[in-house]
Amino acid sequence: MHQPGPAASRNWRSRLPDGVRPYAESAPLAAAFLGISSGFAFAMIGATLTTRLAQYGIRKSAVTAFALTFLAYNFKWLWAPFVDTIRIPILGRFGQRRSWLWLVGLLVMAAVTFLGATDPATSLPVVAAAAVLVGIAGATYDIVIDAYRIELLEPRQLGVGSGMSQYGWRIGAASAGAVALVIAARSGWALAYASCALFALPAMLVGVVMGEPTRRRPPPPPTGILGAVTAYFSPLAEFLRRQGALVVLTFVLIHKIGDTLANLTLRLLFEDLGFSNDEIAFYDVGVGFIALLTGVFVGGVMYATMGMKRAVLVSLVLMAVSNFSFAALAAYGHSNLGMAAAIGFENFASGIGGVAVVAYLSALCNLRFTATQYALLSALASIAGRFLTGTTAGGLIEAMGYVNFYLLTTLIACPGVFLFWFMIRSGLAEISIGSAGQQD
16 A cells, blocks of 8 residues: 655645644654653642542642642652653663653553442542552653753744644543543443553653654763763753853743642632533533634743743733632532633633743753753742642632632732843843753
8 A cells, every 4th residue: 555755744744824834744753642641740749639639539738749749840850860761671772762651651641440340438548659650650651751852842843843732642532531521421430541541651652663863962981970960950050151040040930830830729619610521521621622622822922922031921921811710610509601711711822832841941951951941940930839839729719619719729820920021121031041942
């Protein structure tokens, strides 16, 4: 059977509208599949586990305390240097990135299946331990996936590729969450989690199809103990030597606090407003999918026409305002139209932010330290919000109610907006760019 060659593939893409064509290139498409596998593991210990625990009658403060299982994502930069330098026996001959992708993908599948087999009603500590295992495996999977994506994309593709990755992340998180809810309602949580473990496969298949990324610039192997210690701290030292590095790191740390606080508590809101599993699944996947697709496309157009700096600033404003929509839903009460509007706007804003903010964080990386630097940046981007969610969000909701809580998250998002505006005015938004954002 005749297979279409590269010329036919290029001809197929050339017939697409100009605004759509960049999304059909192989590297951005691969980024979407990478994002699917990245997002699903997060959902298994996020919204899905929150819903599961709430249905077992676990107190809100205990449910939100499970957000501390995300700490592995916050501290993944600690072992990211090993992902950059340690060669896996046997599998290593297929390449540093691909071998880690395949090995960790299998570990994620095993951890998710184990979490589903635990019983919150009889052994909550075991559930917590299983969730931590999923967090560690999922965070390590993120290290490899993010490094693979950044090194696979050309600088001109960072905006679209980062948006497609965010698009894939949302598809993976929402789809896995919806599949888990639907299967759990009919066949129990154990089968639901075991089925969702298959969402680890798309990233593993990308490694098979796309091969080892060509932009990878491996650091020289360390020699001796002193060399190993120096190599371990080199990614951070290189970043800190850049002009305005501390300002950039402060922005990365605070810009997502309000968004994280809001998103990790949404399932509690939906449960208390009386939405069924099927309703949550429909609006998260149906309305959310369409809104996110629209947001990713609009974000790509904004990135191309407005440039990185303005696109990031606009996306930050939109993500802050999206928290206000959940305050409105909480004030109104159970409403399918209200839920559709809130979920739709939040996904639209996140789609734009996925193009702009993720592209900026990716561009900050030095190609010699891709895994470690992006692990550090992505961990900083959500560590404050996750810590506050795990320690105070449940108590704040009980003390001040959902409406005031989501209004508070809107206000908390404002400092990040103003700091990036300052970075634009001072030139730091451009000076901080690393080799990943520069043409070879």
